[in-house]
Amino acid sequence: MPAPTSLDLPSYAKINLWLRVLGKREDGFHEVETRLVKIDVADTVSLTLTGGKPGISLTCNVPGIPTDDSNLAIKALRAFEARAGISQGWSIHLEKRIPHGAGLGGGSGNAATILKAANQLLSNPLPLEALIEIAAGIGSDVPCFLLDAPAADGSGRGERVVPAEFPWQLPMVLIKPNFPIPTPWAYKNWATSKELPGVLYAPQLCPWGAMVNDLERPVFEKHRLLPALKTWLLDRGGVRAALMSGSGSTMFAITQTEVQAAALAEEARHYCGDTAWVQVTRTLASE
Structure with a gap:
């Protein structure tokens, strides 16, 4: 059976049940303590290996969402390729249901989902630890979306995450x-x-x-x-x-x-x- 060349994955939103700002750091970011919990609202991220010349194209169902290199999904895929040492032709489509600029992690979740999808389509060349390192370089909220757990506790600037038990459906x-x-x-x-x-x-x-x-x-x-x-x-x-x-x-x-x-x-x-x-x-x- 041939390996798949396309994946459609859910990209969940999150809320912060708490967010404590502890102070400004020397690197210009702020030290925080937060709990992020995924909620049952999700975009759909579609990633396809096109088989063509190396490059990335991105489309989105919502007008106004950037489809150039400023989009975190493209940033994530470029960072993945650099870390994995590969260069492919890719097509991304974002079916957005999470609003932009909402504090719900829509763009961060898209970036993490792209990392998961690319790794899966290429037979997992990178371990989870490497994906989390890449994610931390893209945005503070991105690493939590790589964890299978529905909740995570974040520290540092929010990028250091550990899974948290969360038995509630609120x-x-x-x-x-x-x-x-x-x-x-x-x-x-x-x-x-x-x-x-x-x-x-x-x-x-x-x-x-x-x-x-x-x-x-x-x-x-x-x-x-x-x-x-x-x-x-x-x-x-x-x-x-x-x-x-x-x-x-x-x-x-x-x-x-x-x-x-x-x-x-x-x-x-x-x-x-x-x-x-x-x-x-x-x-x-x-x-």
Whole structure:
């Protein structure tokens, strides 16, 4: 049976159940502690060995997503080829369902999925450790998507990851307003930002840990819709906790039941208007 020349793989989104910023490092990045949990929202990444001359082409179903070398999927494939010492003809298609600039790891997950797919199509020339090293050079969130576990604890700038047991399937609602948040901007403004009065920043104690996000401080200062949205979510019945994911702009609310999540999503669509992206989902759990 001939080896496959094409793979279609899911590329899951993530939320940060907590994100602590510990300080700025000498290399310009920030030291963090975070728990990343995959959720049941996914892009589909298709990778094909074209058999033609070396090079990479990329297409995407969403207008405005870059299809040049600035896309993390292409960066990942070029880094894979350099590490593996090969050069092939490749075609990538991204079927996007995760919004851009949302704090949900859409681009990072695509990059990790490309690394997995390329390695698999070429009969696994690189071990997982090498793929994780490549991933860390592409972006802080990329390594966690290479792990089979549904949850991971990140340290360093977030790139040092270890699998975490996560037995919960938490129903939730994701709400992303129609603006992105650049991650570098959020970290740059973290140290000088201040808390807004009347907004909950303190850790929300839950069975799975203390939910808190230190990047809410700079982001909430600039984008006042988000603290208002967090306060509104926490006032809704059945909401166990609400938080911004990563550097935003997605807010998420964990509910007691899936029925409550569906009802909250309808309320959120009315509250936020037609331009917001609202999605009911749940966390992936350890088997």
